[in-house]
Amino acid sequence: MKIFLSIIITLSIISMPQENIFSKEQRQYEETPSYAKWGRLAMSKTKEKYPDADIIDYLHRGKEVKETYSVEKFKLWLRKENHEFGVFIDLKFETETEKLIDITFTETSQ
Numbered sequence: 292m293k294i295f296l297s298i299i300i301t302l303s304i305i306s307m308p309q310e311n312i313f314s315k316e317q318r319q320y321e322e323t324p325s326y327a328k329w330g331r332l333a334m335s336k337t338k339e340k341y342p343d344a345d346i347i348d349y350l351h352r353g354k355e356v357k358e359t360y361s362v363e364k365f366k367l368w369l370r371k372e373n374h375e376f377g378v379f380i381d382l383k384f385e386t387e388t389e390k391l392i393d394i395t396f397t398e399t400s401q
Contacts, residue, residue: 326351329363333380336394337367341378344371352379361386366399376400 324330334346348368355362365380379397384390 324351326354326363329382329384330365332391333363333365333382333394334367337369337378337380337396340396341369341371344369347375356386359386360384360392 330349330351334349337346346367347370350366350368352364352366354364360383363382363384365382367378367380369376369378377399379395379399381393381395381397382391383393383395385392
């Protein structure tokens with residue numbers, strides 16, 4: 292009976308979906324998007340540029356990869372007093388080293 296029970300338990304563990312085997316920390320790491328680092332930088336630089344505004348929304352618009360550099364593109368929605376506006380942020384960096392080259396901000400009402 293003990294051998295039968297051991298076989299059943301072993302088969303149950305083997306047939307478990309892999310996602311249940313990984314720790315919560317491992318799953319969170321795997322779910323972190325590749326642009327997360329750049330998103331944090333975009334928000335930080337936006338707070339520096341607009342210190343009196345609150346960031347109320349965040350959108351990753353994509354990534355452009357060129358020959359030697361890449362550009363991560365974001366749109367943040369800000370609120371300052373009773374005024375809301377969007378800011379497009381482009382972070383240009385060397386693709387190989389990820390060294391930041393330039394940051395551009397473009398305000399929009401939409």
